[in-house]
């Protein structure tokens with residue numbers, strides 16, 4: 549079956565636009581890790597859009613820019629070079645305006661996962677101009693990828709970035725389960741702290757984008773009672789079903 553999907557992918561014209569799989573969801577639902585594993589299984593790339601918002605928050609902090617100042621944060625993007633790998637191990641680099649060439653571009657792969665950055669990122673992602681410009685960047689990255697397919701994951705991918713994607717999924721899990729998963733990653737923080745932090749971040753993010761309710765045509769995947777492998781399989785099964793339906797029509 550896996551081979552059948554990969555054969556279908558291989559039969560596509562070399563210059564065809566990538567098949568898009570759009571995945572949204574709140575923190576800890578499994579978006580990044582499940583999307584990555586599903587992408588590998590499908591022979592697709594993976595674009596983690598949250599990494600760009602995290603990198604922008606990191607850059608603004610480095611430059612001493614007020615994160616709540618929409619114009620100042622958007623101005624960073626005038627001269628910001630952002631790179632992210634879509635296959636293999638994730639690596640994220642940014643070229644910061646006016647930075648020391650010795651340390652530029654900066655590898656921010658680890659730094660953007662710091663708890664401190666998670667606490668700041670909603671302040672840059674709330675600005676509509678910043679979102680518009682990053683969304684244009686995401687579409688450009690996918691179009692230039694040269695890959696047969698790309699899984700794009702974030703908060704507004706199914707609704708704003710790729711509303712016409714053939715596969716659109718909202719991945720959820722209960723707040724309790726999401727906090728437990730995150731606490732497993734963040735040593736030194738209690739379950740209660742992690743629960744409070746992700747609830748606060750989701751609440752701030754949800755003021756800008758609704759990622760709790762599936763938009764029309766979006767498939768809900770609740771991973772609360774699924775283990776990691778079952779979650780990956782759920783995504784792969786949805787993609788395969790859509791690919792089969794497209795082949796038959």
Ligand SMILES: Nc1ncnc2c1ncn2[C@@H]1O[C@H](COP(=O)(O)OP(=O)(O)O)[C@@H](O)[C@H]1O
Pocket residue numbers: 573574575576577578579580581582729730732733771774775776777779
């Ligand atoms: N279905 C699942 N069952 C168990 N653990 C999971 C599941 N999905 C994700 N995880 C784990 O939960 C943590 C958070 O997942 P992640 O993909 O970072 O979520 P998100 O990108 O939605 O914030 C990771 O450690 C991941 O391995």
Ligand SMILES: Nc1ccn([C@@H]2O[C@H](COP(=O)(O)OP(=O)(O)O)[C@@H](O)[C@H]2O)c(=O)n1
Pocket residue numbers: 573574575576579580597598599601602669670673701702703704705749753
């Ligand atoms: N498409 C997206 C992706 C992320 N984000 C923002 O970026 C932050 C970090 O996203 P993430 O996907 O890395 O977060 P996790 O869900 O992995 O914790 C979110 O809290 C949002 O503020 C967004 O606004 N829109």
